[in-house]
Each structure stands twice: as structure tokens, then as C-alpha cells.
Amino acid sequence: MAGSTPASAIAEPLGKSSGGVSLWAEAWRRFKRHRMAYWSLWVLGLLVLAVLAGPFIYKVGINEIDFQARLAPPSSKHPLGTDDLGRDLLARVLYGGRISLAVGFAAMVVAILVGVTIGAIAGISRGWVDAALMWVTDLFLSLPQLPMLLVLTFFFRDSMKAVVGPEVGIFVLIVVVIGGFRWMPAARLVRAQFFSLREKEFVEAARALGASTQRLVVRHILPNSLGPVIVAATIDVAAAIILESTLSFLGLGFPPDIPTWGRILFDAKDYLDIAMHWSLFPGLAIFVTVLAISFIGDGLRDALDPRRVM
């Protein structure tokens, strides 16, 4: 093949891997060799633990107003300082992290479910179904994402609020809208995988044994096409977190009483000169989370999708 540049720093020559190890154990071993990804997994784990357990240990309310300590810099009483109403920022960042991470994961699930379904249908049925679905995919790919997100969340905010309550309504709306604009890469990936897999001998063998199309897809083709989808899913989590923060930062995401990271930044941006800690900490939280997820995605790509080029 093409020269001797390995596709990644951790790739190794073929045939060197020890036999008798399951595919997942092998993938995990390769993942651990990507040091940044391995450490990022720890960082992300700690972050998730902090936002889940943090509010139980650090018992300061997110809406406790303390006018004595308005815009106070970090101190022993308020580890990350306070905002313009004297509310504790550590408590708010921890609470906001729950929402931001939940939106990220939930939107990823929506995007992957839609993407895998559409990609699988397009990949297994040739002809006009495939052509129509790919036309829709290309159409969605050329829609300007953020403007559409802004318009949709703004217009449907009130009706969602009326149906399922203010907080859940906004959450569901944002998750569905972000997921609805991120499924296209997954759909294309799955379709491409289907195209190559359905001609393979093992699928042929299963078909010869009389397996139905449904069984072929669910049991044989889909599991084998999941590697790249897992990588795409990881990237989707990071993208969804950034999108949600962007919406909130523009003042069109979550309402002011739900302090997601983007929303805290939106409130803080006018106080940049007198209270920089206020915008620094939520911004750093977004940055560290997204960086960790990106590294994990990179490690997963090397572990699950290894082009071990010789």
C-alpha cells in the first residue's frame, strides 16, 4: 500500500497483536496507548462525577443572593467568586454542567438514532429510496445550522413550554433541534458502511442460510458498521455542547433561571472588565469538556477504526 506512514502515532504493524483477545479488549488496549485520550477519559469522568455529585457535597444554592459579596473574586468562601447578584459561581457552574452535559449526550443520542436509521434504510434499499434520502441529507447539510437553530428554538419555545412545562420544554426542544441538525454525517457513514458490507461473504452466507433482510441488517451488517458511528457520536457530543452554549450565549437558549455554561457567559460578558472570573470559569469548563471529548474521539478512532497501514 501507500508507503510506510502509520495512520496514527499508536498504529502498529499488522499481525503483531496477540491472539485470543476479544475485539473489545483489543480496542481498549489500543485506546490506552493513546495517552491524551486515556487521560481525557479520566478528566471527563471526574467532570461528570463533579456535576452529578457536586451539588450534594457543595451545598450552596444556585439562587442564594448575597448583596454583600457582589462580583467578588474567588475566595475561600466563594471558590470561584460570585456574579452581579452575589450568587455563588461554583454552585452555578456545577449545576449548569449538568444541563450542558445532559444536552450534549441527549442530542447525540437523537442525532445518532436518526442518522443510523436513515443511513441504514438508504444503505439497504437501492434505487429511488436511497436517492431521495440522500437528497434530503444533502439538503440538511446545506442548511445554515445556527440560524436555523435560532429560528426554531425561538418560534417553538412557547408552545413547548405550554405542553411540558418551562424547563423540560426548553430542554426537549433544544435536544431535538440540535439532534435534528447533526444526524447527516452519521447517516452518510452508515450508508457507506452498508454499501461495502452488504457485498461481503459473511452477509452472502447469512443470506444463503435464509436470513431475512431485517435479520441481515440488525444482526450482521449494523453491528459491523458501528465503529465509525461511535467515533462520530463522540464528536457529536462535543458539537452539541458547543451548540447549546452558543444558543444560550446569544440569549436564545435556556432562560436566565437555568444557568447553563453558555448562559452564565451571556450574563457575564458585559462585566468582562470588572469581573473576569465570572466569564473565565464557565468558559474554561466548556473548553476542558470539549477538549477531553475531542481527545477521546481521536483515541476511539485509533482504537476502533485502525488503518494500520503498512
Place this chain on the structure above:
Amino acid sequence: MGPYILRKLLIMVPSLLGISVVLFTVLALAPGDPFEELATNPNVPPAVRAALRASLGLDDPVWQRYVHWLSAMLQGNWGFSFVSRINVDTLIWQRLPVTIVVIGASQILALLVALPVGVLAAVKPYSWFDRIASTLAFIGFSLPTFFTGLLFILFFSIELGWLPFVFRADISATGWEWWWEHIKQSIMPVAVLGLAQAASWMRYVRSSVLDVIRLDYVTTARSKGLSERVIITKHVVRNALIPVVTLIALQLPQLFGGAIVTEQIFRIPGVGSLLIDAILRNDTPVIMAVTFVLSALVILFNLMADIVYGWLDPRISYR
């Protein structure tokens, strides 16, 4: 080349129609009523309101409204902004140049950074330069543009006091002074957008140069005694750029997202901030027109990517 471009232009038409259907459906389904103000105004009797609605065709079936709207758009009648009280197309033409200039400059910056860094990183893979560049790229695309923007303001405007952080369209100076002021206030928005873009492009360039650089024809070029410089610029980069152009074209819709954010942070009077204002004030004709213009721009840039593609890979244009 001619028939190729023509074919691509024809493919644009159904895409634009599809986008217009999507946009129109979204706004037709949206619960907000542009007549809300009239509906709550006690001075307007219900009969007048109903007559007004009927005369504007608001009670027609959706598809009829869509056809009316589309034909009006095609005739250049883009409607009237509820808030600014001027024609929507005038409004957009006022705002579009700033956005195009900022986006264009940032793309050039991104290219100037990503291309050499990506190529150098791929020429010596896993060297120190490659490691540092790749790590910086990761950091670059993990930083959301709104946070980099705030950090830039914090550092360059507040700490150092070098650059202004509010974009002013009405600079009174003339001649060189005018240019200098404009360049000074554009540095930060362009850098924020361009560097974020450069981070992801650099990775594309690097991996696609890596795919090409060990191919046999490169070895042949080397054995002919060509200088390394000629091999890289003439043989490797041109072929490596083909997949990069596709990836860049795929990323274009996200570019406008970045532009909206930077325009909002630095208060640049472009289409992005126009859209945000219009959304916050429920100015439906403006929202509609701006989203449509942005979608049309994305499709136009895709067309340009196709043309560049044809230039990079001559085999394509004959197909």
C-alpha cells in the same frame, strides 16, 4: 468546464427550492402571529381585522401562501421590515458587505495558517513540530468562538488596550486613517473566526498530505532529482487538496454560525446581528429573507468548491 458549471448550476435549483420549502414550513408552523399587535389592539374591530387578513392572504391554505411568497421573492419583492420600516432587500444589502468582508478575510487567514502548518506537520509526521501543531489544533477547535472572542477582548482590549472591541461603522477619519481604524477593529473578529477555522483545516491538510506523500509517483518525482520544494508544492499539495476542498465545502454552513457569534460579540453590524435582532423582535420578513440569503450563499460557495475541485482534478470536468 462550461457544461460542468452549467450542470452544477442546474443542480442548485432543486436545492434552493427545497430550502425555501423547509424555511417556509418552519415559519408557517410557528405559533407566532405577525398580526398579534393588531389582534390585541382594541381600536381595531374584528371585522376589519378579518378583512385585512383575507386581503393579505393569511387564511389561504399553506401551499397557496408558499407559491405567493416564492413568486414575490423571485420578482425581488422581499417584503417590508416590521421594525426598521424599510424594504428587507435594502436592509440586507446594507449589512451583507461587512459580513462578507469579515468572513472572507478570516478564510484567507485560515488558509494562510492551515496550509503551510498542515503540510509541514505531514512532511515530518510525529516530529516535535507535528506534535505541537496537532495539540494546538485540538485546543483551537475545542475553544468555542464566543469564549475565544471574550478572551481576546479581555487580553488585547482590556489588559493591553491595543485594539477597540466595539466595531464602529461610522468612522469619521479619511484616507489612511480610515483604513487603519478599520483594520484595527477588524483584527480581533477576523482572528477569532480564522484561527478556529484554521485549527480544523490544518488537521484535514495534514491527514490528506500524509495519504499522498508516500505514493509511488512522489518517489518517482524525487528520483528524477526534483527539489523537495517542487515535489511538495507541485506534486503533493495539489493532489492532497482535493479531499480537503470537499471537507471545507461541507463545513461552510457552520461558518455562518461562527460569523453570527463574532458579530454579536464585537457588535459588527452584519447580517448575523441583523438576524438576531430580527428574531428577538419577531420581525418575520427579515428572519425569512436572512436565513434564505445565508442558505443561498452556502449553496453558492458549494458551487465554487465544485469549480475549484474541477480545477484541481481535471478528470472531473469531463465526466
